Amino acid sequence: MDRPELGLQQLHAFTVLAEELHFGRAAERLGIAQPPLSQQIRRLEVKVGHPLFTRGxxxxALTPAGNELLPAALRALDEVAVGLDAARRVGSGAAGRIRIGFSASLALTLLPGLLSAHRDRCPGVDLEIREMTTAPQVTALREHVIDIGLLREPPDEPGLSTETILSEEFVVVLPAAHPLAARRVVPVEALADEPLVLLPRSAGPTVHSRILDLCHDAGFEPRLGQQAVEWQTVCALVEAGLGVSLAPASIRRIRLTGVAYRRIEPNTARTTVAMAWRHDDRNPLVSRFLETVRGAS
Known part of the structure; x- marks a missing residue:
C-alpha cells in the first residue's frame, strides 16, 4: 500500500487551524489569506480521505480523524525542526565530528590548549584525536582517515595545504649523570663520539635530516644508535644510558629524573610544526578548527 505524501506546509496549516479553530485567526498567524488556507486544508483532507474539521x-471543530492526525502532525513538524537545526549546526561547523592527527610532542605543548579552545568555541563538535608521526599523518590525510594533521616538518605533498603554527629550537637530551649535563650550553661537536638515539627517518624524514645536518655542520658524521617512533621513548632510552639525542625543545616537558635537557651551540636550526589538511576539503568543521588554531597562534 502506498504511503500518502503529506506536505509540511499543509501539516503546519492544519496544526495552526487546530489550535485556533478559526480560519481568520489561523490565516493571520500563517501570514496568508483565508482562501489559500482553505485550499491547503482541503488538499490534506483529500490525502487523508476524510474531513479533518467540521465547518459551521x-x-x-476537529473531527475524529482530525483528532487522530493532530499528535502525529505535531511530532512530524517537531522532528523536522530538530533535523533542520542539526543540519544547520553541522553545515556551519558548530556540530559533528572532526578527526585530528597529532605528533606526540605536541601533547606537551600546543595540543591541550588548542583542543580546549575549540571545545569552548564549538562545544557541539566531537573531537577524535589520533596520535601518529608525520609520515603516517600524511598518508591518513590522503586516505581520508583524518581531517586535520598537526605535524612536524610537513612535506610538500600534492593535494595538501599546510600552514606553520610553531617554530622551535633543538636541544640535546643527555643522561643526567653525563659529564656534558654539567654545562648550561653544549656545543654540537661535543656529541661527535656519542651514539644518537633518534626517530627513524620513515617517521619524520625532514626532522631526521635536520638533526643529521646539525651534526654535519659541526664537522662530524653522527653515530646512529637506537631508534624509537615516539619522543618519550627516545628520552627513556637516553635515561637508560643508550645514547644522547637532539630533539625539539618542547620535549623538555617530558619529566624523567634521569634525563637532562640542555641548549646547544650553535643554536640556529629550527623545527616547525604545521597544520595540514586536504586543500579541496569543504567540510565546515575543518574550516572552524583552522580558525581556532589561527586564533591561538
Missing amino acids: PGRV
Whole structure:
C-alpha cells in the first residue's frame, strides 16, 4: 500500500487551524489569506480521505480523524525542526565530528590548549584525536582517515595545504649523570663520539635530516644508535644510558629524573610544526578548527 505524501506546509496549516479553530485567526498567524488556507486544508483532507474539521457559521471543530492526525502532525513538524537545526549546526561547523592527527610532542605543548579552545568555541563538535608521526599523518590525510594533521616538518605533498603554527629550537637530551649535563650550553661537536638515539627517518624524514645536518655542520658524521617512533621513548632510552639525542625543545616537558635537557651551540636550526589538511576539503568543521588554531597562534 502506498504511503500518502503529506506536505509540511499543509501539516503546519492544519496544526495552526487546530489550535485556533478559526480560519481568520489561523490565516493571520500563517501570514496568508483565508482562501489559500482553505485550499491547503482541503488538499490534506483529500490525502487523508476524510474531513479533518467540521465547518459551521462561526464554528470550526476537529473531527475524529482530525483528532487522530493532530499528535502525529505535531511530532512530524517537531522532528523536522530538530533535523533542520542539526543540519544547520553541522553545515556551519558548530556540530559533528572532526578527526585530528597529532605528533606526540605536541601533547606537551600546543595540543591541550588548542583542543580546549575549540571545545569552548564549538562545544557541539566531537573531537577524535589520533596520535601518529608525520609520515603516517600524511598518508591518513590522503586516505581520508583524518581531517586535520598537526605535524612536524610537513612535506610538500600534492593535494595538501599546510600552514606553520610553531617554530622551535633543538636541544640535546643527555643522561643526567653525563659529564656534558654539567654545562648550561653544549656545543654540537661535543656529541661527535656519542651514539644518537633518534626517530627513524620513515617517521619524520625532514626532522631526521635536520638533526643529521646539525651534526654535519659541526664537522662530524653522527653515530646512529637506537631508534624509537615516539619522543618519550627516545628520552627513556637516553635515561637508560643508550645514547644522547637532539630533539625539539618542547620535549623538555617530558619529566624523567634521569634525563637532562640542555641548549646547544650553535643554536640556529629550527623545527616547525604545521597544520595540514586536504586543500579541496569543504567540510565546515575543518574550516572552524583552522580558525581556532589561527586564533591561538
